[in-house]
Amino acid sequence: MDIPWRDVDINNRKRDSESSIASRTEVDESTRQSNDHRHWDQQTWHEKCAAYERFLNAPIVDVENIRYLTKQEHCALSARIDVANMTLYRTPDMTIDHQAVLTLGEQFGLRNVEHNICADDDGVSDVTVKNGDRHGRYIPYTSRQLSWHTDGYYNADDRAIKSFILHCSEQGIHGGENELLDHEILFGLLQHDNNIDHQSLFAHDAFAIPANMDGGEELRERYVGPVFNTVDNRLHMRFSARSRNIEWNTRPAILTAVEAIRYYLNHSPLTLKIRLEPGMGIITRNVLHRRSAFVDSHDQRRLVFRARYRDDIYDQQLSGFRDALAK
Ligand SMILES: [Fe+2]
Numbered sequence: 001m002d003i004p005w006r007d008v009d010i011n012n013r014k015r016d017s018e019s020s021i022a023s024r025t026e027v028d029e030s031t032r033q034s035n036d037h038r039h040w041d042q043q044t045w046h047e048k049c050a051a052y053e054r055f056l057n058a059p060i061v062d063v064e065n066i067r068y069l070t071k072q073e074h075c076a077l078s079a080r081i082d083v084a085n086m087t088l089y090r091t092p093d094m095t096i097d098h099q100a101v102l103t104l105g106e107q108f109g110l111r112n113v114e115h116n117i118c119a120d121d122d123g124v125s126d127v128t129v130k131n132g133d134r135h136g137r138y139i140p141y142t143s144r145q146l147s148w149h150t151d152g153y154y155n156a157d158d159r160a161i162k163s164f165i166l167h168c169s170e171q172g173i174h175g176g177e178n179e180l181l182d183h184e185i186l187f188g189l190l191q192h193d194n195n196i197d198h199q200s201l202f203a204h205d206a207f208a209i210p211a212n213m214d215g216g217e218e219l220r221e222r223y224v225g226p227v228f229n230t231v232d233n234r235l236h237m238r239f240s241a242r243s244r245n246i247e248w249n250t251r252p253a254i255l256t257a258v259e260a261i262r263y264y265l266n267h268s269p270l271t272l273k274i275r276l277e278p279g280m281g282i283i284t285r286n287v288l289h290r291r292s293a294f295v296d297s298h299d300q301r302r303l304v305f306r307a308r309y310r311d312d313i314y315d316q317q318l319s320g321f322r323d324a325l326a327k
Contacts, residue, residue: 093279094279108314148239176294179274181265198228201228201254
């Protein structure tokens with residue numbers, strides 16, 4: 001089978017290469033120097049791609065009971081997370097509730113649940129259509145499409161979302177398809193694109209998100225930060241394809257790199273598309289994802305439990321890819 005990312009049209013991607021190359025000189029030199037180590041060599045990149053292809057061919061692990069994973073199930077899930085920063089699971093158990101999702105997370109070292117304003121007291125959110133209250137302000141709680149993003153891209157650094165779990169309790173009658181892309185794969189594509197300076201995305205002021213105001217109340221303060229950074233040698237990404245609530249730094253190098261991100265997200269054969277059925281879920285290190293619009297009926301309403309964490313998922317496997325980021 002051909003490796004699908006060989007079809008990604010890196011060199012012919014339409015862009016203004018002249019201006020992008022010229023703009024490299026505008027990147028803050030200290031930023032460049034501090035990030036020079038974040039390169040994958042060709043062998044590591046090809047290993048990553050080959051492993052990712054294996055994941056795309058078999059992304060789902062069948063699990064009997066998410067509250068008590070067997071060693072074999074845990075290994076199968078961990079192996080996928082190790083190579084793709086995400087895994088899907090499927091259980092026949094239709095009694096899954098918030099506590100079951102939290103118990104699943106604990107088996108991967110996830111304990112610090114992010115208590116966002118739309119979550120229940122236990123930190124788990126019922127992502128479903130909610131009209132007429134605070135939730136209705138936010139697109140996840142409507143039936144509209146959600147564009148590409150990572151969760152919590154607007155959070156302060158000490159509340160960064162490193163992982164999340166989605167569990168589908170009920171699906172609508174149409175739509176609601178999820179699409180996901182490992183941000184490490186995107187990073188590799190950007191790194192191998194000679195017409196952009198991917199290091200510009202490490203700038204500490206790459207973008208800003210205005211404060212979240214509700215009437216006169218500030219629910220969240222303004223955030224300014226990088227698209228990419230590394231925490232404990234692991235690559236972390238903040239991104240939103242929405243243009244309304246994000247202020248991109250106007251340095252040409254950054255704008256050109258962001259244009260490249262949009263291109264790869266919209267033209268990549270590397271994404272994983274899945275319409276979650278009841279009993280299916282996703283465990284991920286907050287990879288890029290989006291959701292298509294959906295339609296509910298009177299007695300069949302899409303309901304997804306979501307738990308976001310400030311913890312990283314346990315590193316159960318030896319990973320050459322994470323270590324390569326530190327070289
Ligand atoms: Fe999300």
